[in-house]
Every structure is written in structure tokens, then in C-alpha cells.
């Protein structure tokens with residue numbers, strides 16, 4: 530049993546991680562700006578919740594106190610939050626170092642350093658901060674989540690057209706599989722505990738599918754009457770996807786397929 534501080538533990542992956550870590554018998558503290566009320570879906574009995582903000586640094590010391598490992602599942606998608614994303618990770622690491630935390634694990638995106646898309650660039654900037662930290666660090670780079678692809682289909686279907694980007698494939702992964710990889714990284718024994726070791730691992734979902742194949746599955750599970758339309762995706766994101774930088778050549782880590790994930794989440798799609 531170890532003590533984990535999950536930053537972003539009320540989010541999509543963070544929430545799965547908190548649930549998994551508690552069921553494995555670990556002690557868990559959670560850091561997020563908003564503390565979920567007891568009884569709400571985001572609240573897990575047994576975890577201790579701390580309100581804090583990595584942008585200002587408020588509440589960080591209390592959240593990381595006593596932790597063996599800090600796991601960063603934070604997000605900062607747009608505008609100011611995206612610009613401040615990497616520095617927020619730095620502030621969390623500094624608080625962890627000051628508190629005597631041994632190790633920090635961060636969730637990132639596969640090959641984010643190969644894209645000029647600003648969102649991916651912010652992930653790569655955080656990765657560099659982790660690489661330079663005096664703590665033992667591990668970056669877990671995941672492929673796109675099943676829900677991200679499903680969201681693109683749902684957005685298009687609202688106007689009757691389900692977009693399938695030409696020449697694009699995904700090897701999407703379930704947040705629960707990502708959470709399992711983060712927990713594995715957090716509890717793994719490191720041989721040279723006194724050194725500031727840094728590791729990077731990449732995890733991918735169990736199948737590589739064309740976006741059209743995924744659109745067909747989504748349409749059938751959701752029962753949508755939208756028309757699948759193949760179209761090119763312009764810009765750096767299109768270049769990244771067409772180059773296959775979102776795919777991994779390593780043995781897949783995730784076990785939950787896109788269709789199985791869709792079926793489980795049918796009600797909320």
C-alpha cells in the first residue's frame with residue numbers, strides 16, 4: 530500500500546484512477562479546483578479531496594503532503610488554461626519536491642512533440658518540465674480516448690453528417706485502461722531511488738481502425754440516422770493524424786475495444 534496524490538482526480542482518467550487505486554488498497558488524496566460533493570458521481574468514498582489550483586499554487590502543499598507518488602491527470606484545453614498548462618505541472622512538481630514526494634507520473638499524449646498544434650505543444654512543454662525535474666518521473670503517453678472520437682461523431686450527427694477524416698486511423702483507448710497504466714507506473718519499484726530517473730512509456734488501445742470503420746460502429750451503437758461523410762482534415766492536426774503519429778508500433782496496452790466502450794456508455798453518447 531502506498532499513498533497517492535491524484536491531481537485531476539475528478540476528471541475522466543483521474544476519476545478512474547482514484548477508483549482503481551482505492552480498490553487496490555492504496556491511500557488516495559485528490560487535487561482539483563472543485564471538490565465533488567459526497568454522494569456525487571465524481572466522489573469516491575475513501576479518498577480525501579483537496580481544493581487547489583495548479584495555476585495559482587493554492588492548496589498544493591496540503592494535497593501532496595504525505596504522498597509517495599503524485600500522478601498528474603490535469604487538463605488545460607483552451608485559451609489561458611492551455612497556455613498555463615505546462616507551468617501548472619511545474620508548480621505541482623515543485624510542491625511535491627518540497628514535500629519529499631519520491632516520484633511523479635504524468636499523463637500525456639502520444640507523439641505530442643511531433644505536432645505544432647498548440648494543444649499538443651502544451652503537452653510536450655509539460656513533458657519537458659517532467660524530464661528536467663529532480664524527482665523520479667514517468668510520462669505515460671496515451672493514444673486518443675474512445676470518447677474523443679465518439680464526440681466528433683456526435684457533434685457532426687447533430688447536423689446530420691458524421692465526419693470520417695480521410696486517410697485517418699485511430700488506435701483509441703479507454704480511460705480505465707489509461708488509469709491502469711498510470712497506477713502501474715506509480716507503484717513500480719524503481720532501481721535507483723536516489724537518482725532523478727525519467728522514463729517515457731506509450732500506451733495504445735487494442736485495435737487500429739479507420740475513422741470510417743469507427744463512424745460505422747458509432748452509428749450502429751447509437752442508432753444515428755446521420756450520413757457518414759469522408760472529408761479531409763486541414764491544419765496541423767490533420768497532418769499529425771495522416772502521418773500516423775497517433776498510432777503506436779508497440780504491443781497494445783489497452784484491452785477495451787471501441788465498440789465495447791460505446792456499448793457501455795450508450796446512454797451518455
Ligand SMILES: NC(=O)c1ccc[n+]([C@@H]2O[C@H](COP(=O)([O-])OP(=O)(O)OC[C@H]3O[C@@H](n4cnc5c(N)ncnc54)[C@H](OP(=O)(O)O)[C@@H]3O)[C@@H](O)[C@H]2O)c1
Nearest residue numbers: 537539540541542561562563582583603604637673674677
Ligand atoms: N482526450 C484524449 O483523447 C486524450 C488522449 C491522451 C491523453 N489525454 C490527456 O489526459 C489528460 C487528462 O484528460 P481528462 O480528459 O481525464 O481530463 P478532464 O476530464 O478534463 O479532467 C481534468 C481534471 O483536472 C482538474 N483541473 C483542471 N484544471 C485544474 C487546475 N488549474 N488546478 C487543479 N486541478 C485542475 C479538473 O478538475 P477541476 O475542473 O475541478 O479543477 C479535473 O479533475 C489531459 O492532459 C489530456 O491531454 C487526453
